Amino acid sequence: MKILYMGTPDFAVKPLKALIENKYDVCGVVTQPDKPVGRKAILTPPPVKIEAENAGIKVYQPQTLKNGEGIEILKETNPDVVIVVAYGKILPKDFLEFSKYGCINIHGSILPKYRGAAPIQRCVLDGEEYAGVTAMQMDVGLDTGDMLLVEKTKIGENETSGELFDRLADMGAQLLIKTLDKLQKDELKPEKQNDEESTYASMLDKSMSPVDWNNSAQQVHNQIRGLDPWPVALTVYNGKTLKLFRSYLTDSLGSGEAGTVKAVKEGLAVFCGDGKPVIITEVQYEGKKRMKAADFLRGNPIPDGYSLLKDC
RNA sequence: CGCGGAGUAGAGCAGCCUGGUAGCUCGUCGGGCUCAUAACCCGGAGGCCGUGUGGUUCAAAUCCCACCUCCGCAA
Numbered sequence: 504m505k506i507l508y509m510g511t512p513d514f515a516v517k518p519l520k521a522l523i524e525n526k527y528d529v530c531g532v533v534t535q536p537d538k539p540v541g542r543k544a545i546l547t548p549p550p551v552k553i554e555a556e557n558a559g560i561k562v563y564q565p566q567t568l569k570n571g572e573g574i575e576i577l578k579e580t581n582p583d584v585v586i587v588v589a590y591g592k593i594l595p596k597d598f599l600e601f602s603k604y605g606c607i608n609i610h611g612s613i614l615p616k617y618r619g620a621a622p623i624q625r626c627v628l629d630g631e632e633y634a635g636v637t638a639m640q641m642d643v644g645l646d647t648g649d650m651l652l653v654e655k656t657k658i659g660e661n662e663t664s665g666e667l668f669d670r671l672a673d674m675g676a677q678l679l680i681k682t683l684d685k686l687q688k689d690e691l692k693p694e695k696q697n698d699e700e701s702t703y704a705s706m707l708d709k710s711m712s713p714v715d716w717n718n719s720a721q722q723v724h725n726q727i728r729g730l731d732p733w734p735v736a737l738t739v740y741n742g743k744t745l746k747l748f749r750s751y752l753t754d755s756l757g758s759g760e761a762g763t764v765k766a767v768k769e770g771l772a773v774f775c776g777d778g779k780p781v782i783i784t785e786v787q788y789e790g791k792k793r794m795k796a797a798d799f800l801r802g803n804p805i806p807d808g809y810s811l812l813k814d815c
Numbered sequence: 816c817g818c819g820g821a822g823u824a825g826a827g828c829a830g831c832c833u834g835g836u837a838g839c840u841c842g843u844c845g846g847g848c849u850c851a852u853a854a855c856c857c858g859g860a861g862g863c864c865g866u867g868u869g870g871u872u873c874a875a876a877u878c879c880c881a882c883c884u885c886c887g888c889a890a
Contacts, residue, residue, distance in 0.1 A: 544890075743820090744887070768853060789887045790820030794827070801840050802828030 504687060507582035507602070508560075509533040511549045514672050515588040518609060519551060521676035522586070523558050527683065531580040535591055536564045573598040584686070586679065587641065596643050604686060606641040608648065609675045611668075613637060613655060615701035618646035623671060624664040625704035628729030630721065634658050634667055636675040638682040640693055647701075649693035652685070654678050661724075661751045663731035709734045714747065716762035716812055720779035724750050727783070738773075739814040740805070743789040750783045762812030764805050770796030773811060 505528045508519055522529050532555035540547040555562050561580075565572050574597060577585075584604035587594070589611075599606050612622030613635040626634045635655040642648040654674050658667060685691045712734050714723055727736040727750045736747045756765065759774035766772070770784040787793040788803070 539890080542886090542889095746887090787886080790885095791827095792821090792886060797841085798827045801826075801842095804828095804840075 504528060504584065504683065505530045505580070505582045506683075507531050507533065507577065507580050507585045508551075508555075508588075509585060509590040510551045510588040511535045511591045512589055513550045514611065514668060514675070515551050515590070516554050517672040517676040518586070518588050518679045519554055521680050523560075525680055529555075529558075529560050530582055531561045531563060531576065533563045533565070533576060533590070536566060568592060568598055569595055574601060577601045584683075586683075588675065588679075593645075594641065599641055599643065607651070607682060607686075608639045608641045608646070609679050610637045610639055610646055611671050611675065612704065613653060614639060614646060614650055615696040615698065617704040618701055619704040620706040622704040623667055624707055624729050627658065627662065627664045627667060627731075628725055630725045631658060634671060636671050636678050638678050647696060647698070649695055651691050651693060652678055652682050661728060661749070663728040663749065665732035668732070707734060712737045714738045715776075716773060717776040719777040720752055720775040720781045721777075723773075723775050723781050724752050727781070738811050740788070740803075740811065741814065745789070746787040746793075747783050748785040748787070748793065750781050753780065753782055756780045760810070762810045764809045764811060765807045766800050766805065768797065771800060771805070 506522060508522065508529050508531070510516075510519060510532075511534050519529070519532070532551060534549045534551045534555070537546045537548045537552075539545065552562050552564070563576050565576065567573075573595065577598065582602050585602055585606040587606055587608045594606060610618075610622065611634075612618070612626065613633065614637040616622075617625055623634065633655050635653055637653045638651040639646065639648040640651060654677070656670060656674065682691070707730065711726075712730060714726060714736050716723070716738075718726075723736075727747045730736045731748060737744050738747060739745065753772075756767070756772055758778035759765065759780065761774060761776045761778075763774050764771060765774075765780070767782065769782055771786070772780040772782050774780045783796050785793065786796050786799050788799060791799075
């Protein structure tokens with residue numbers, strides 16, 4: 504079974520590793536071109552490329568798959584099946600249909616919900632109870648292909664998108680191996696998606712970062728953990744941005760006015776629109792490193808009852 | 816040359832402008848109080864103040880210069 508693997512970010516590394524460990528014949532890896540990253544705009548290769556090169560697999564980084572450029576790669580590598588995990592580009596119809604078993608995608612949600620770019624983060628942001636991964640036979644639509652296998656998991660109360668990402672990447676890797684196994688035994692039963700139940704998980708951006716303390720504590724908590732590795736929830740303190748990384752809910756502090764602050768042992772409690780507090784445990788102040796909220800408070804004491812709303 | 820912040824005790828910060836004894840909150844160690852404590856009281860240890868074989872000065876954490884590292888914004 505010859506496999507062409509397509510993927511770009513960290514999420515796609517684990518499934519690729521799984522293929523290699525399970526002795527699948529990965530005849531090539533397609534990933535996005537290197538991109539400038541960071542303050543110095545250093546050209547950085549995608550995580551998948553690094554992994555592939557370590558394994559001695561040939562890497563392709565086409566700017567586009569259109570105009571037959573994708574087909575060229577297929578002709579050269581001649582795979583039986585193409586595996587796509589968070590590649591980041593649309594695959595044209597002729598590309599999808601070229602190889603024997605077409606293109607199979609591992610998607611980070613329980614389809615048909617959360618089709619699109621940011622399914623994992625959207626699940627957390629929405630406060631969903633379950634997340635999962637779906638193996639799907641790709642068609643020309645966006646995550647609309649027939650479902651092959653699904654794996655579900657419960658989202659932890661305080662789990663961040665980043666943590667869920669890691670877990671789902673492992674699950675996706677296992678699911679991929681299972682899918683290929685069944686594919687070879689001809690045991691897969693494609694199932695159509697119910698389009699009426701579908702939802703779309705659009706990309707995140709920085710405009711989602713500012714916290715509105717008038718929202719409920721649960722909403723704020725979901726925002727903080729949902730935006731965790733990026734773009735990160737933030738509020739303004741003393742005219743400077745304060746990033747909020749981790750939080751949890753409690754009902755042991757009574758209630759307070761939206762936006763007001765109280766220092767507690769675990770960190771910084773901020774009361775929200777429904778009068779309940781969210782305890783913030785990890786922050787980063789502008790120009791400073793990420794640190795425990797309790798540490799931040801030692802050097803930047805905020806008086807109890809201070810309102811963050813007037814800073815926004 | 817994209818804009819900007821920061822490197823001082825184990826942690827987080829102040830001190831720098833207006834050079835002259837190393838300071839705060841917390842942790843840690845010892846003691847006390849308490850039925851008890853993440854509470855309170857007393858005491859102690861712990862710093863080549865990012866690097867320089869730099870400059871100015873009677874004297875540099877502090878002023879000037881160069882370099883290193885970390886970070887926020889923008890992309």
